[in-house]
Amino acid sequence: MAVNPLTTTILVLVYVAITLVLGYMGYKKTVHAEDYLLAGRASHPVVIALSYGATFISTSAIVGFGGVAANLGMGMIWLTVFNIGIGILLAFVLFGKKTREKGAETGALTFPDLMGKIFHTPKLQLISGIIILLGMPLYTAAVLIGGARFLETTLSISYTTALLGFAIVVAIYVIYGGLIAVMYTDAFQGAVMLIGMSILLVLTYIYLGGVTAGHKALAAMSSLVPEALAGQGMTGWASMPELGSPIWFTLVTTLVLGVGIGVLAQPQLVVRFMTAKENRSLNRAVLIGGPFILMMTGVAFTVGALTNVYFYQHMGKIAVDAAGGNVDSVIPLYINMAMPDLFVIIFMLTLLSAAMSTLSSLYHTMGTALVCDIWGRGQRCAISLRANQIGCVVMMVVSVLLALAMPAGIIARATAMFMGLCASAFLPAFAVGVYAKNPSRTGAVVSMIVGTVIWFLWTVFVHTAEAKVLGISQMLTGAVTILGAPWTVIDPLVIALPISIIVMVVYQLGMKNKTYDS
Structure with a gap:
């Protein structure tokens, strides 16, 4: 690339240095298991918000x-509308406070630990720990791919080198600093993301002649929609697909609902509520x-669509064609x-x-799911800090291997799959658990298993x-x-989540006059 290598090196080194210093600060404050797992339950509101947002928004977004x-x-x-309305307002107001209260009341240290203690x-x-270990590496790999692809293009290095270097730097401060380090670095990284995305939006509109000119040009490109997409219901880049068409179902059920609803029950985000000192x-x-x-999301989606105008004006091609057919390469x-x-x-x-803030939380x-919730279950997640650190290393290796094996153009779909799985498996039981005085343990177990199995099938x-x-x-049938x-x-979410909800509600209604079900 044309950027001065010295300038690049200096800025990257400064960025990495700040990140590692914040990780070291987290390490110094991490003494007990509760510090490592829940940042001592005393995080500042600004740190919580930026950590939650930066964890939520990754390179996949x-x-x-x-x-x-x-x-x-x-x-x-x-x-974006769903992300703000459900992922922030509903999540913090409806679930955040109750989650914090239940976490403090039960002494839970992880999301699976919280579920186990709420339902006794x-x-x-x-079960929660197993679902996390089966589904989260997919999302982690997608985040790794997003960061590595940009490093590969920008620094002209091999994809494998970018992937490994990226994964290792994040692992260093997560392994030693725990959640305190994760949240400190998340807050810093969130501030960097905000600056970068703001500049991106402004420069994009400047290049396209302004807001009105850019969007008019995009709307005028509807005749350039490829036949394959037009045949599936796409009407243009400035409008919604035809109602009920294949692309409409993909856009609405997989991308909007899958991610928009799935955010409510993501274990790495739920834990953020448990780090707050008070409501x-x-x-x-x-x-x-x-x-x-x-x-974050509004800029990414707006600029993403508007790249069609830029590439058509400069290359005579729509964005995906300019990127060689790989949507992950457009941005x-x-x-x-x-x-x-x-x-x-x-x-x-x-x-x-974006990638490091999300990766750190996923690692x-x-x-902790591997060590606390599966291996060390019943020992209050306090086997040792060393055991938790080893667990992070093991899951980092698994995620890197998966990222190396996954196909091109997989980032958005892998993200939607993970979030859809979280909603189908966890959301009904989680919602009842934090609100009901006498939640059905059998209902939670059955709901979680049914939601997961139906989603998978x-x-x-x-x-x-x-x-x-x-x-x-294809192989079996x-x-x-x-x-x-x-x-x-x-999308599987649209089928699995309602059935999971029905199962949970049926069992919960059967609990009316009982203390606990058997």
């Missing part, structure tokens, strides 16, 4: 979903978290082609921040996007999917 917006258009903005059964801790901290955090998510290509040299470095740091959550045998890649249905349209484009 900026690179993966930005690329999807370049392919499917501005309809992705509905996901170790089974739920074990007032969560109220204050909302005022920061809402605008932060608006700038990195746009940044490297369109932006000033200095901003390429700034945006690289923005993506590093931490997977490591629909993913493997019905939803074409995954079933075709996995090939299990001789057909890519066992059902036809429109079921093949309806």
